[in-house]
Amino acid sequence: MEKKSEPRLHGVMAEFRSPQELVAAIRKSREAGYIRMDAYTPYPVEAVTDALDLHHTKLPLLTLAGAVFGAVAVFGLAYWCSAINYPLNIGGRPLNSWPAFIPATFEGAVFHGGLAAGIGMLLLNGLPRPHHPVFNVKRFVEHASKDGYFLVLESGEAGFDAAAARTFLSALGPIEVNEVENE
Amino acid sequence: MTQETTYTAPESVGRLGRIGLAVGAAGTAACVAGAFVAREQLFRSYLSGYMWMLSFAVGSLGLLMLQHLTRGAWGVMIRRILEAGARTLPFVALAFLPVVAGLHTLYEWTHADVVAKDPVLLHKAPWLSEGPFLVRAAIYFACWIFLAFLLTRKSREQDATGDRALALSMQRWSAGGLLVFFATVTFASFDWTMSLTPHWYSTIYGLYVAIGSAVASMALVCLMVLVLGAGARPSVPFQARHLHDYGKLLFAFVCMWAYFAYSQFIIIWSGNLPEETSFFVPRLNGGWKATSVALVAFQYALPFVLLLSRGRKRDAARLAPVAALVLVARWLDFHWLVAPAFSPHAFTLHWLDLAVPAALGGLWFWLFTLELRKGSLLPVREPFLQEALAHE
Numbered sequence: 001m002e003k004k005s006e007p008r009l010h011g012v013m014a015e016f017r018s019p020q021e022l023v024a025a026i027r028k029s030r031e032a033g034y035i036r037m038d039a040y041t042p043y044p045v046e047a048v049t050d051a052l053d054l055h056h057t058k059l060p061l062l063t064l065a066g067a068v069f070g071a072v073a074v075f076g077l078a079y080w081c082s083a084i085n086y087p088l089n090i091g092g093r094p095l096n097s098w099p100a101f102i103p104a105t106f107e108g109a110v111f112h113g114g115l116a117a118g119i120g121m122l123l124l125n126g127l128p129r130p131h132h133p134v135f136n137v138k139r140f141v142e143h144a145s146k147d148g149y150f151l152v153l154e155s156g157e158a159g160f161d162a163a164a165a166r167t168f169l170s171a172l173g174p175i176e177v178n179e180v181e182n183e
Numbered sequence: 184m185t186q187e188t189t190y191t192a193p194e195s196v197g198r199l200g201r202i203g204l205a206v207g208a209a210g211t212a213a214c215v216a217g218a219f220v221a222r223e224q225l226f227r228s229y230l231s232g233y234m235w236m237l238s239f240a241v242g243s244l245g246l247l248m249l250q251h252l253t254r255g256a257w258g259v260m261i262r263r264i265l266e267a268g269a270r271t272l273p274f275v276a277l278a279f280l281p282v283v284a285g286l287h288t289l290y291e292w293t294h295a296d297v298v299a300k301d302p303v304l305l306h307k308a309p310w311l312s313e314g315p316f317l318v319r320a321a322i323y324f325a326c327w328i329f330l331a332f333l334l335t336r337k338s339r340e341q342d343a344t345g346d347r348a349l350a351l352s353m354q355r356w357s358a359g360g361l362l363v364f365f366a367t368v369t370f371a372s373f374d375w376t377m378s379l380t381p382h383w384y385s386t387i388y389g390l391y392v393a394i395g396s397a398v399a400s401m402a403l404v405c406l407m408v409l410v411l412g413a414g415a416r417p418s419v420p421f422q423a424r425h426l427h428d429y430g431k432l433l434f435a436f437v438c439m440w441a442y443f444a445y446s447q448f449i450i451i452w453s454g455n456l457p458e459e460t461s462f463f464v465p466r467l468n469g470g471w472k473a474t475s476v477a478l479v480a481f482q483y484a485l486p487f488v489l490l491l492s493r494g495r496k497r498d499a500a501r502l503a504p505v506a507a508l509v510l511v512a513r514w515l516d517f518h519w520l521v522a523p524a525f526s527p528h529a530f531t532l533h534w535l536d537l538a539v540p541a542a543l544g545g546l547w548f549w550l551f552t553l554e555l556r557k558g559s560l561l562p563v564r565e566p567f568l569q570e571a572l573a574h575e
Contacts, residue, residue: 046424055493060491060493064491091455093455099448099449099452100449100452100453102445102449103449
């Protein structure tokens, strides 16, 4: 059942024995011109993140925007309440007693920064997602959370040839190479 | 990396030390000249410059104990830098003598006629008198020098014997040592700078000065990492992940300093009681207002924004300018603590305010580099060294 919008193959998967082998495979794949790829490890491996160049996401910017919004909003609320909507003379202090607003402003920045980081993370990584094509591979299900280090060259890019990708990955010394089907 | 690898200081450390000595000698000559033309001003400038230098030595001791206690990879890599900083404490104690000579010029509570007419100072006299002041100063220095030399001696013994019990012993001494550290730094700051405004009191003041010293020595560490980690064959193989930790620690200490500074301010501002506001009134009005704003900008706001960047924290060359900015801001902090006590209405910056930090800072840095060149730049028999050196 071929669909134009979604190719039959999600990509080609290779399994490696160690994070070092996985990182080496990622580097070689990038050198060979592959762009769309993803890696799966049982625990976070900083070197894999580096090799995939995943540090440059929009998430820090979203977090900063959330924090700035929170700071401005909370300070604005405090200012509006104290100086405009319900001005009160408290011990002769000025209506805009900004030092008193700072703790709440800071907390507002932290809270909205945290919210933006959490929600932004979900928006960017596509979670929650009940199923993913990689689970169609039996060894992935058995080993991805235990001791397997997987690399998937994904089919989305122009000129992707599954047979060529399979040959390329097999040359890198993996345990097994599998085609990942979308169905 | 094998056990036999040696980590000796690069030639650049000796060169920087000689520059420090030259600056220190020139500054000292200027101070000697100042003793003849502006004696009172010399003592005032000396106190703020002295506190600035002290914060590096004391901060190194504090961070040294913190890293023994927590045993992170970050600490193993910079232990020798912190040890070199802590081992300058005998010189720092010696450099306290001019403050003793200037007691009568600096502190209002040494004037018997003023105290006799002032019920508050009379009440504080058992604490704020010359005798108890000098005894306490001796106790502070004794505690600091004892801890610094005990910990560095054990660390060198570890280099020689590799006795694994030493690591545990240093950790245990550091736990108690940190308690002593916070008590002594708190009371030293009460004695030496808080008592410049003898009616005023603030219990958080000691933590403000203590965390300021952590900021100072962490900034110094960031600069030394650039020196020691430079070149194709660096003296110490610092990695981006180590630098990332130092950048994060500098960020954290800068935030903590701001937290203590703001806590002190907001409590006094909210209470608005005359005996508590006497510290802030001169600093937030008139001539010192701009200095207060500059202090917040350069010791908090600007470093905060710059250190948000992950890339900057992982790159010694980009981290160093932030650290240098913080070092200058540390001096401004002590100028802000000391100078308004003598000139509450108008901002002052005498040439001696710059000559003293040059003299003390230069000489201190020279001694620091001498200590750094004495031995290995890494604790070669530390049980966690291989883990700290490992690549990810």
